[in-house]
Amino acid sequence: TQLLEQSPQFLSIQEGENLTVYCNSSSVFSSLQWYRQEPGEGPVLLVTVVTGGEVKKLKRLTFQFGDARKDSSLHITAAQPGDTGLYLCAGATSGTYKYIFGTGTRLKVLA
């Protein structure tokens, strides 16, 4: 069974601080996605990474796919209250039709 473990599970920080969220697995994925979910809504895609070692930036968010394609990280620079939400990683394996979601990291950024 493929599993994606995220850490930390909860994170509460002050506005302006930096943070990193990790997504780890013992399985290799062909691609990995990061989603953000706000209360009462469904997850919304932030980014997809497909190449080992790939780094993508989305404004203050930096996403990296591990060289072995088993892990990923999300780094937020100078966090803002608008970054508050549940962050989910999801891995996909080539040849299957389904995603495996991580356990989630709940982030709260205090003004």
Added chain:
Amino acid sequence: NAGVTQTPKFRVLKTGQSMTLLCAQDMNHEYMYWYRQDPGMGLRLIHYSVGEGTTAKGEVPDGYNVSRLKKQNFLLGLESAAPSQTSVYFCASSYGPAGAGEQYFGPGTRLTVT
């Protein structure tokens, strides 16, 4: 263009009752998914469909059935609800298979079984 819609938004059932959750998408997507979300467990795949008339089991299919009679609709049924099925249910759709494109999610259905 409504994207992915789910009905109902909230529902309370007694143990043993049945119900059907409806998911509809207007993006002409081939792939559709049903997930449940429980605290500390992320999203777990219940069933999915790779096209009209097809369905397949996900990670946690027991106690659920699905049908995809029309491309735009994906129904999730609970024949005899149990308290363990209390959860938030999300439907999603995508144009391509896993990893080949974005999943679009509905707003969710919050189900409580007493």
